[in-house]
Amino acid sequence: MSSAKTMLLVSVWRGTGTQGRYEAFEVPQEDNQTILDVVSWVQQNLDATLSYRFACRVGMCGSCAMMVNGKPRWTCRTHVGKVAENGRIDVAPLRNLPVIKDLATDMDPFFDKWVGAEGHFHPTRTRADPIEAINPESPSRKLADEGIECINCAVCFAACDTVTANSDYLGPAALNRAWTLLNDEKDGDRTGVLDAVSGSGGCHNCHSLGSCAAYCPNELSPITAIAGLKRETARSFFRKGR
């Protein structure tokens, strides 16, 4: 072991609720090191009381998102080499969500908005019925497919300035989910979904600047989904005068 390992200067947000401050740590730099590795190293070697959240470590579960040098990232798939600025890394809890402790945020507001956007499946058949055949090449299925790889990480939610400014706004992930349901031929409540995204916190509040799509780690485009929702709700407005 060489004793002259390069050290990373890591600033980590510590605190509960609205109170807190950054605490500095030195972490040895490794090859192929992720931000989650850095945070875990601090917790395992320097301060066991550091709170943060992760599960899968491979970009599947969506639980490890944090602000890294001011930008929302999935930390288990974010390499230190890509984001460190002169060996410095700032890690903070995800923006636009209340902090529970240190790097762990309360995700309830995020998931409440999925419910608010009718972001759950509305079945039309029972388990006794035969499975409905869906053509994977149909235009609506293709549109739905573009948005279904969401891992609920809330990176887009943290990136969205409209979420910051308007606490009612459903946000990019919930609206993206509503759009996939609207294009899902098996979903039985089109009107319910359109109504849910048409309220005072609905899709019409999006300013279409696209931070959501720029930061989504799975390269989804909530901004495109929201444009689709605006189009479909406008159409239903003319059809039904709603």
Added chain:
Amino acid sequence: MIGLKLYMLQRLSAMVMAPLVLGHIAVMIYAIQGGLSAAEILGRTKGSIVWALFYGTFALAVSIHAAIGVRVILAETILKNRHALDGLTLAIGAGLAFMGLSAVYAVTAS
């Protein structure tokens, strides 16, 4: 803090405004190039139903469009109270409509 109805109102008022803005600019260029005096312009607008309708529609569309635009800015910056926001949106729209229509009346009433 806008739902589908306000969104549609803002988009539709924009669609009404777009051709009227172009018409207005064309008229301005024509009036200035031709060297029309204020009196000559008033001579043409006074008593004209067409100009009253043209600028009346313009003033109303602007009032609706601007009131909703200002509402969004206020909602996202300093005014979080829903009722205050509704009241202020109406007041801004009504105020703009009153000023706009008064001006239209002044140049078109004979």
